[in-house]
Amino acid sequence: MRHDAETAAAVMREAGMEPLEPYPGTAFPWKSRCTKCASIVSPRLGSLTGLSRRPARKRCADRATGEAQRHDEDLAVVEMRVHGFEPQEPYRGVKYPWRCLCHGCGTITSPTFGSILAGQSGCRACADLRAGAARREDPERAAASMREADLEPLEPYRTGSIRGGGAGRCGRCAEGRRRRRSLDFLKLLREEAPEARWPGIDTAIVNALLDAADADTGFRRHNLLTRAATVARDRGLSELRACAEMALQQTDPDSLGWIRLRRQLILPPGLIAGARAHIDAAADLTDALWRTTLDVHPVMREDSDDAHPLDGLLRIPRTRINTAGPIQVAPPVEADDDQVVGLQVRAMDVVGLLAAEQIDRVYERFEPDEAELIGALVHDAVLPLPRARILADAFGYFWLDELDAAVCIALPQVEQILRQLLRPRVPIVSVAKGQSPGTVAQMGALIRSMPAAGYPRDWSRALELLLVDSDRGMNLRNDVCHGLVDTPPKHRVALILQAALYLLSYAHGQRSPAAAAP
Incomplete structure (x- = not known):
């Protein structure tokens, strides 16, 4: 639809924009000033009219939507009290943990207001008590069940054990039997006993x-x-293995008695100033984006002077717990040294803090609108326009501190960018064979294929630790996509955006891969 200049200007003012230059046409960016925040933007008139209209200033629209959806603090406090909680700190928002006193059990808990509105209990202790009451067996019925099995109870019925057991007297032999055996004795017995007796001894163990x-x-x-569970698995005792694993997965991670040690990373002001100055030296937006990455990953740089930095130090074996189980996690036998990998992950956090500062500085300096950001990212083969718009949205959410949205949007784009980069250089598909269907390589296999395709091994290892190493790395791709963690901190989301920019720099000719391995 064609507009004359006066009608077009009226449409812009109605949308909250004051034109700063003559009307260029419906499909062209029109430099204007946002009357709400005074920012200089360049929306297209066509995007403000028709069926696919969008807000002229996305940031202002997002803020307005957020303010409209924000709950009044007084109403939120009343709602929490109705559900049995007394807030102990000011209300911050629907998705933030809110420290409260639970009137049900008297403990301090931190549910989000959104979880309360969604119908969740909000208090783990009260939920456990209700679940226990629902599973609790009537004492008289439990005693009757024991007598039906020719066992006479010798103590009051108690709940909470793995198999609901208790001491009892066997009615068949009229003498008490203790169910607990000496584990050392059973192990010695198995060594001396004939093989035919091993299944029974294994069951006793x-x-x-x-x-x-x-x-x-x-x-x-x-x-x-x-x-x-390990012994039952190795000895083929499937029922006992299931019993042990069910008990494992019903364990509350907070009951393990561990102490969480957290240290905040505080970088020297000079280091932060240097990272931001590197962005200030950029000629334009595109140059600034590429400047957030380095040719050699700073954490994975190989240096002969520190090839064995931990030689001679005392090494204490460690056991990691995956709290999603909870389950003990042991690294592969051929895995790199635990301490070295731990230092690398810690150093990557430092890189992430600097990357977050640089990405924020990109916005502070250029304030790119959606069209400008898409123009810097788009690539016909590797990141076509629809996907470039999605990745641009990830940056927008990052700058709005909507980190959960930013990480969920950016992660699939990183995988797709890498897949398209590797497609002409190494095989990324496997054909069907027998009952195995044909497959397309997923994130982990793609990252491990990077060196064979001519991409630096240091960045391949860094991306593996960042995205898919479940043993000791950050494992963000798997943890976020499978719902195993809450929103990652800002500096780790910045590392994901940095990974996307690093890979895109090859597509845009800023870097060139080496020759692919034959």
Whole structure:
């Protein structure tokens, strides 16, 4: 639809824009000033009219939407009290943890207001008590069940054990039997006994471990259950293995008795100033984006002077817990040294803090609108227009501090960019064979294929630690996409955006890969 200059200007003013130059046409950027925030932007008139109209100033529209959806603090406090919570700190927003006193059990808990509105209980202790009450067996019925099995109870019925057990007297032999065996004795017995007796002894060993776990708490209980599940698996005792693993996965991670050690990374002001100055030296927006990455990853740089920086130091074996289980995690035998990898992950956090400063500085200096950002990112083969718009949205959400949206949008684009870069250089598909269907390489396989395709090994390892290393890395792709973590901190989201820019720099000719391995 064609507009004359006066009509077009009226449409812009109605949308909150004051034109700063003559009308260029419906499909062309029109430099204007936002009357709400005074920012200089260049929306197209066509995007403000028709069926696909969009707000002229996305940032202002997002702020307005957020303000419209924000709950009044007084109403939020009343709602929390109705649900049995007394807030202990000011209301920050619907998605932020809100420290409250639970009137049900008297403990301090931190539910989000959104989870309360969604119908969740908000208090883990109260939820556990309700779940326990729902599963609790009536004492008289439990005693009757024991007598039906020819067992006479010798103590009051108690709940909470793995198999609901308790001491009892066998009615068949009229004498008390203790269910707990000496584990060392059973191991010695198995060494001396003929092979035909091993299944029975193995069953007794697993039962002894389960009984010991019943009587213990904290990490010792978790360790006994892990040993029981391991022995049952190795000895082919599938039912006992299922019993132990069910008990493991029902363990509350907070009951393991661990101490969480957290240290805030505080960088020297000079280091931050240098990172921001590097962006200030950029000629334009595109140059600034490429400046957030380096040819050689600073964490993975190989240096002969520090090839063995930890030689001679005391090494203490460590056990990691994956809290999604919770389950003990052991790294592969051929894995790199734990301490070295731990230092690399810590150093990547430092790189992430600097990357976040630089990406923020890009916005502060250029204030790019959607069209300008898409223009800097788009590439016909690797990142076509629809996907460039999605990645641009990820940057926009990052600058709005909507980190959960930024990370969820950016991660699939990183995988797609890498897949398109590798497509002409190494195989990324495998054909069907027998009952195995044809497959397309996923993130982990793509990253490990980078050196063969001529891309630097240091960046391949850095991306592996960042996205897919579940043993000791950040594992952000798997943890975020499978819902195993809450919103990552800002500096780790910045590392994901930095990864997208690094890979895109090859598509745009800023860097060139080496020759692919034959």
